[in-house]
Amino acid sequence: MAGPLLEARGIVKSYGHVEALRGADLALPPGEVVALIGDNGAGKSTLAKILSGVEPPDDGEILLDGRPMAFSSAEDARAAGIETVYQDLALCADLTPAANFFLGRELLKPGLLGRLGLLDDAAMRERARQACERLGVELKSQDAPVSTLSGGQRQGVAVARAVTWARRVVFMDEPTAALGVVQTRRVLDLIRGVRDSGVSVLLISHNMQDVKAVSDRVEVLRLGRRVARFDTAQVSMEELVGAMTGARG
Incomplete structure (x- = not known):
């Protein structure tokens, strides 16, 4: 695997007494789609918010091209070439x-x-x-x-x-949620097009079929930590679910 374009090391984030991330790691190679999966509460969206500058980490390190970065806002992340497609799309309906x-x-x-x-x-x-x-x-x-x-x-x-x-990375948070079959297929084609344009994609999704269809690699969060990494072409649906739930053998 090529050296990571974007990397998170030991990210910690708490909200009061709730530990959302407990030393989470993530590596996003250049020109690939990496799926970030995990059960509800695993910390996926929190990690994405930190990497996109929306939330500050309590501890840990973010690296871009191997260089430490400190994003104090989403504007800082955008200036570094990182854009986000939020689950609610963040579009102005009347425009x-x-x-x-x-x-x-x-x-x-x-x-x-x-x-x-x-x-x-x-x-x-x-x-x-x-x-x-x-x-x-x-x-x-x-x-x-x-x-x-x-x-x-x-x-x-x-x-x-x-x-x-985006010059470097696009984050996509549940991009096919609530879409029909035809619309979902079109969005997955869009994700492939983004990757083929040279921009790396971090895909956050609960839909394992989408993950298998479009990602190059999969990283699994459970209870605020990365617990597994897979090459998508070589992992089964059962292994992905087992890693998410902690039931893998």
Whole structure:
């Protein structure tokens, strides 16, 4: 395995008397999809929040390209090339896909109009269209608010937005939750497209079929610690479930 692009070592996080992470480790190689699995309460989302700058760790170390990093905010992680697709997608329902793409990163018109604060709506719409096209995200209209899109299309907008800005890593938290069969297949194709574009993916999922279908490696958390690592092609569903529950032989 290549040296990790992003690595967590001995991450500890408590909320009052509740220990969410008890020395958790994780390694994300470059250009791969790594699935992070575990039962409810294993610490998956907490670890992802720490790696994406949303939460500070109580102890432990985060390394990017082998260099220690200290993310004090999500903006710090984004500046390092790390983007997140949250389970609730974090899209503004009343805005168009392009407006969601560039929320907080709006493009201004060139010249005097830009200095006066006028937005370059045409440029943002075209760049959003190109990003969706690269990943095979089909939208009925770039001018319709995302509230009018299907669940799979909204997921596609969130993924394409993350990939547009991510230079190194995309975290995806339960990206197929509540989606139908066809929409799930499209999202899994999006994840493969992200990996093929050279961006590493950390996939948090309870769906073992999705994990087997799209990941290169699997890391298992249980009770706040990493308890197993697998090459996806060489592990069975029974072994994954056994590692999650502590029942593996």
